[in-house]
Ligand SMILES: Nc1ncnc2c1ncn2[C@@H]1O[C@H](COP(=O)(O)OP(=O)(O)OP(=O)(O)O)[C@@H](O)[C@H]1O
């Protein structure tokens with residue numbers, strides 16, 4: 109549905125040039141939700157803006173729904189853009205128009221009769237759950253409500269593709285979740301292809317089918333979300349993945365951790381479950397087989413892209429030899445094991 | 455005395471409002487043209503932009519009293535005479551256009567950048583962006599600009615008295631300054647002050663009414 113082939117973008121600022129996108133190749137299949145993640149300044153906005161040609165690529169091909177975007181003339185581009193919805197971090201609604209009128213704007217461009225516009229706007233208001241705010245002005249809405257209006261406006265002319273430029277970045281976590289759910293629902297219900305960019309792994313994790321990492325203008329890794337969580341190799345990818353798991357050693361344990369094994373203390377391990385980990389009750393099995401106690405200190409296990417992943421911190425209490433055997437057992441079952449230290453129990 | 459004052463007020467009203475209408479329309483167009491010909495704008499055109507900049511700067515730098523005299527031939531060409539209230543409308547309009555244009559440009563510059571992105575992404579044409587996005591979104595600023603233009607025109611209209619334009623300013627000078635008629639001078643000034651107050655008050659009212667930001 110969306111295809112970028114060898115796209116480069118070079119900004120010129122006076123005599124200085126800045127290479128913002130380098131040889132980007134990207135394929136987003138129809139009806140999928142594709143996430144591009146990257147740090148600030150990585151070129152995410154530039155990337156998403158080249159798709160509807162808000163930013164003209166310096167070289168390369170941009171193909172959306174079969175149209176070679178760079179080969180269209182001004183008039184054709186305007187018509188094709190109506191079939192590519194876009195939402196923004198700062199919503200970009202018209203303050204002079206009510207919610208209803210904002211959503212009606214794209215329909216006015218199509219010269220539809222008033223009854224048709226009204227019917228369509230009401231339908232969209234219902235879809236985003238804002239029927240009761242139709243006559244409010246954007247300044248009277250919360251951030252989440254503004255983004256819902258922006259979504260309704262973007263969907264008004266029944267686009268095939270929706271581009272989301274940090275659509276949840278200025279929203280609180282709870283509102284973010286509700287907007288992401290709405291996007292997911294739209295994707296499923298309307299068969300819309302969604303390309304979103306974000307700097308938060310949580311966004312990718314909660315709704316994306318596929319993901320790519322952008323770093324300093326390069327696409328460094330891409331694949332399905334479950335593959336990504338299990339197999340991503342680059343440090344950058346691992347950092348993003350780790351950022352979604354906040355596991356800390358509890359304070360009272362921290363004081364009792366030492367780096368060396370003395371025989372009297374027990375290993376504190378971090379177990380990492382990835383997309384390739386066998387889906388079996390490994391903890392209780394290990395406990396049974398090796399006759400050790402496993403004391404879970406903290407855990408964050410989730411499902412994304414159909415696979416279990418996450419990590420947990422646990423203390424393995426038992427004989428040294430048995431703990432070591434348990435460690436090997438975990439590794440055999442594709443659990444990543446990292447020994448963080450040894451805990452002395454008093 | 456009342457007769458003199460009402461007639462003068464009538465002349466002032468005629469001069470100010472007719473020239474304000476002309477200056478608002480042409481100033482709005484010129485202000486929009488200034489903004490949309492900038493780099494990265496919808497009708498980006500560096501040469502055209504420079505030309506417009508130059509015209510506005512020249513217009514803004516000529517003192518009104520000099521403009522008044524300098525364009526007498528043009529005034530004669532347009533209204534057939536260079537003397538009288540109607541003739542004063544020509545220099546007043548021309549003097550106020552660049553002023554209004556700058557203010558309108560300023561009002562447009564204050565619009566958030568993202569608005570243009572959203573409009574482009576929705577596939578609006580340049581004309582639609584101007585009529586459906588820029589003007590309505592900048593309307594509070596545009597009304598403010600027109601209010602300021604009106605006040606400035608009240609000011610300028612006093613000078614237009616020198617070419618026989620009449621009006622309150624003319625009365626103030628002829629009776630107050632030249633004949634030491636303090637009462638007349640005081641009354642004309644009072645009327646001018648009240649007039650400006652009324653303009654500003656109505657301006658603020660309309661700005662408030664259409665501002666939903
Ligand atoms: N119009 C421009 N002219 C020159 N350089 C630009 C322009 N727009 C962006 N850049 C540069 O290109 C790089 C990528 O910018 P971009 O906005 O795509 O980053 P981003 O990943 O979206 O970052 P953020 O998360 O902060 O929004 C930045 O270093 C930025 O300074």
Ligand SMILES: [Mg+2]
Pocket residue numbers: 152153154274
């Ligand atoms: Mg950005």
